[in-house]
Structures are given as C-alpha cells and as structure tokens.
Amino acid sequence: MTTVPTSAPTHSPSWIDLAACDFQDSRAWACELDARDPLAPFRSRFSIPPHTDGSPCVYLTGNSLGLKPHGVREILLEKLEDWAQLGVEGHMKARKPWVDYHLRMQPLLAQLVGAHVDEVVAMNTLTLNLHLMMVSFYRPEGRRTKILIEKGAFPSDTYAVMSHLRTRGLDPAEHLVQVAPRDGERTLRMDDVAARIRELGDTLALVLLPGVHYATGQVFDIARITREAHAAGARCGWDLAHSIGNAPLQLHDWGPDFACWCSYKYLNGGAGAVAGCFVHRRHADDHSIPRYLGWWGNAPGNRFEMRDDFTPTHGADGWQLSNPPILSMAPLLVSIPIFIEAGLDALRQKSLALSGYMMWLLAERATPGATVVTPSSTSERASQVSIAFARNAHAIHRALLHDGYIVDFREPDIIRAASAPLYGSFEDVWRFVDRLDGLARR
Ligand SMILES: Cc1ncc(COP(=O)(O)O)c(C=O)c1O
Numbered sequence: 001m002t003t004v005p006t007s008a009p010t011h012s013p014s015w016i017d018l019a020a021c022d023f024q025d026s027r028a029w030a031c032e033l034d035a036r037d038p039l040a041p042f043r044s045r046f047s048i049p050p051h052t053d054g055s056p057c058v059y060l061t062g063n064s065l066g067l068k069p070h071g072v073r074e075i076l077l078e079k080l081e082d083w084a085q086l087g088v089e090g091h092m093k094a095r096k097p098w099v100d101y102h103l104r105m106q107p108l109l110a111q112l113v114g115a116h117v118d119e120v121v122a123m124n125t126l127t128l129n130l131h132l133m134m135v136s137f138y139r140p141e142g143r144r145t146k147i148l149i150e151k152g153a154f155p156s157d158t159y160a161v162m163s164h165l166r167t168r169g170l171d172p173a174e175h176l177v178q179v180a181p182r183d184g185e186r187t188l189r190m191d192d193v194a195a196r197i198r199e200l201g202d203t204l205a206l207v208l209l210p211g212v213h214y215a216t217g218q219v220f221d222i223a224r225i226t227r228e229a230h231a232a233g234a235r236c237g238w239d240l241a242h243s244i245g246n247a248p249l250q251l252h253d254w255g256p257d258f259a260c261w262c263s264y265k266y267l268n269g270g271a272g273a274v275a276g277c278f279v280h281r282r283h284a285d286d287h288s289i290p291r292y293l294g295w296w297g298n299a300p301g302n303r304f305e306m307r308d309d310f311t312p313t314h315g316a317d318g319w320q321l322s323n324p325p326i327l328s329m330a331p332l333l334v335s336i337p338i339f340i341e342a343g344l345d346a347l348r349q350k351s352l353a354l355s356g357y358m359m360w361l362l363a364e365r366a367t368p369g370a371t372v373v374t375p376s377s378t379s380e381r382a383s384q385v386s387i388a389f390a391r392n393a394h395a396i397h398r399a400l401l402h403d404g405y406i407v408d409f410r411e412p413d414i415i416r417a418a419s420a421p422l423y424g425s426f427e428d429v430w431r432f433v434d435r436l437d438g439l440a441r442r
Pocket residue numbers: 125126127128154156157210214239241242262
C-alpha cells in the first residue's frame with residue numbers, strides 16, 4: 001500500500017554521483033562541491049552560531065540540537081502578539097487559532113515519517129510519549145512478558161522500559177532483554193536482533209529499538225525487525241529521535257505499532273520542542289487498547305461538553321492528553337516546510353555524501369587513535385559519523401569546541417559529528433576532519 005508520498009524533490013538528487021564520486025582531500029575541492037550543491041542556498045536560512053572571532057562555527061551537532069531557522073522569531077512574535085491582543089479569545093480568533101493548532105502539524109509530520117495524517121500527532125516530549133505508548137502497547141500476559149531493547153540504549157528509554165516492568169510487578173533482571181553487538185564489534189547485526197526475537201518467541205511482548213542509534217549513528221532496519229517482532233506475536237515500537245529528518249521512513253508500510261520522536265535534533269524545532277508520535281492505523285479506532293486519558297484525546301465533538309465519559313478521537317490524536325503547547329509547536333511550522341521544500345530524497349543524497357566524505361577523509365588521513373564506529377554501508381548510516389578515540393578523547397573534544405568546531409561527546413570515548421544536509425557543507429566537513437586530525441597527532 002502506498003502511503004502519503006514524500007514531496008516531489010524540487011532539486012535533483014543526482015547532482016553528486018556517489019558511486020562514481022572521486023573524493024579529494026582538499027579544501028578547494030570541498031568548496032567546489034559546495035558550489036555545485038543545489039541545496040547549498042538553504043544554509044542561509046539558518047542562524048549559524050558565531051565563533052569568538054565572529055566567523056560561523058563549524059556546526060556538526062544537528063543530531064543533538066538543530067539550528068534555528070530564520071522565521072522562527074516572526075512566528076513566535078505573531079503568537080505573542082495574538083496573545084497580547086486577544087487573550088483567551090486567541091483559542092478561536094488568533095491568526096492561526098490555538099484550539100486546533102496541533103492539526104496543522106499532521107500533514108507535515110506524515111510526510112516526514114511516511115504515514116497517513118491520522119497516524120501522527122505532535123504532543124508532549126519524547127520520554128513521556130514512550131511511556132504513553134508502553135501503557136498501550138506493552139501488555140504482558142501469561143508467558144509473554146519480555147521487552148527487548150538494545151544494549152547501550154539511550155538511558156531514558158531504558159528507564160522508561162524498566163518503569164513499565166516494575167509498575168506491572170515484573171523484575172527487569174528477568175524480563176528486560178538487551179541484545180548486544182558481538183564481542184569486538186560496536187554495532188548490532190540485524191541478523192542477531194532477528195535471531196534473538198525468534199529465540200524469545202512467545203515470551204516476547206514488546207520490541208523497542210532506535211531507528212538510528214544515538215551513540216553509533218547506525219541506521220536500523222525498521223521494516224525487517226518489525227516483521228520479525230510481529231511474526232513472534234510481539235508488539236513493536238521505535239524511538240526515532242535520531243531518525244526523523246535524518247533517515248528515510250515509511251512507517252505506515254513498515255508497520256510498527258508505534259513510534260516516538262523529539263523535534264529539537266534534525267527537525268530544528270528548538271530546545272525542548274514538542275515531540276511526536278506515530279500510532280499505526282490498525283489501532284486507530286481500537287477502543288479496547290488501554291491508554292492514559294486526557295481531555296484532548298477525547299473526540300473533539302464532545303470535548304467541551306465536560307462529561308465523565310471518554311470517547312477517543314480517531315487515530316493518533318486519541319492519545320493526546322493536553323491542549324497543544326502553541327509556543328513550542330510554532331517553530332516547527334517554520335522548520336518542517338523547509339524539509340519539504342528541499343525534498344527528502346535530495347536531502348538524503350546530500351546527507352550520505354556528507355557523511356561519506358567525512359568517513360573517506362578519516363580513512364584517507366588514517367587519523368591516529370580514531371576509529372569510525374558508524375557502519376559505512378549507505379543502508380546503515382545517515383548524517384551522523386561516530387568516531388571512537390583510543391586516547392585523549394575528552395581533550396580532543398574540548399579543543400575542537402574551543403576552536404569553533406561544534407561536535408559532541410558521548411561516554412566513554414565517542415565524538416559524534418553530524419553534518420545536517422540543510423545547513424551542512426563539504427567545506428565544513430573538510431575543515432573538521434583537518435582540525436581533528438591535527439589534534440589527534442599532537
Ligand atoms: C535516542 C533518545 N531517546 C530519548 C531521548 C530523550 O529525549 P527527551 O529528553 O526529549 O525525552 C533522547 C534525547 O536526546 C534520545 O537521543
């Protein structure tokens with residue numbers, strides 16, 4: 001079944017032929033590539049933080065906090081002005097009325113994640129949405145009690161999963177299964193995940209994995225693992241914090257029961273921006289699914305009748321709790337359309353070219369002590385390149401920040417560098433590797 005299509009790219013993705021591309025280790029060559037990049041003008045739509053000398057930093061942290069698009073100031077000022085002029089009347093009379101403001105997000109989110117409009121909702125924060133989804137889709141029964149996650153999952157996910165086990169009286173030591181990379185390897189093999197799911201069989205209640213792993217940058221095969229989970233009779237959910245706006249997604253067709261994401265990383269929604277959630281259409285009107293209730297999940301027709309009975313709104317909207325946080329949602333109405341305008345396919349091509357160039361440069365330089373952890377296969381990587389350091393990792397990271405190369409560090413030894421294709425450049429990638437290499441050789 002064809003889902004909501006991604007927008008027709010306005011820029012041909014074929015401007016760089018990855019297979020034939022003959023990368024060169026030269027700043028001039030990187031600049032030449034930037035000059036040929038049809039997506040390069042999008043960079044000027046973002047505020048790039050200045051270094052101490054006023055020149056733009058080399059910003060490689062879209063995986064942590066994306067940059068502010070111009071236009072966010074204006075949309076926030078519009079909200080403040082509507083509030084000042086209308087007070088409570090803004091719910092109905094604001095230029096974009098607040099009462100159903102969240103509905104504006106749905107067509108945009110649906111395109112980003114490859115879903116139908118009624119399968120997505122912008123609400124809450126990521127960890128909270130994971131909790132709400134587990135209330136509904138972690139249903140231990142009889143032998144089927146276990147939750148499978150990856151070893152080294154983002155701590156908030158592990159905490160969330162452990163709390164659902166404990167609140168149902170189940171000991172995580174017995175019911176939480178963590179699938180790990182093989183000895184001597186740092187990324188998971190999907191074959192091993194699939195094998196573990198089969199092994200757990202009818203003891204498995206839920207599989208919860210990341211679309212892109214936060215530490216390694218590895219892209220998981222959502223379609224395959226979802227199929228495996230369902231074949232075992234388990235439910236399947238995904239943490240897409242590092243996937244949305246970064247890696248291709250076709251959630252409806254891939255069929256997970258749910259997925260959750262935050263919007264402050266690749267989506268450039270601003271710190272703490274409202275998060276999002278996908279609930280597959282097959283659950284859209286299943287009122288037997290237990291859920292936590294709030295008045296905004298109640299059908300809009302009788303939401304304001306102030307009755308005790310609850311009728312879930314059709315689709316993902318029915319999991320909402322509260323009225324939408326307008327100031328946290330508004331920036332996304334500026335930032336997501338930029339993705340649609342650029343074209344998701346074109347962005348994907350550029351993202352692969354940027355991360356491919358970074359990996360190629362690191363290999364070419366044979367930077368001492370540095371090992372790229374992110375898989376090189378294009379099906380298993382997106383924008384982020386994770387580099388493990390055998391020594392001096394903290395010192396190298398500190399020196400990079402000091403010099404205006406904004407990358408982040410994850411314990412115990414990983415520097416993460418993500419060149420987001422909307423504002424990343426080949427020159428930035430070259431400069432980063434050049435500086436990193438210099439520091440590693442000191
Ligand atoms: C993979 C992953 N999951 C969960 C979270 C927690 O997100 P939040 O603080 O928005 O709940 C993060 C935050 O960076 C993350 O990277």
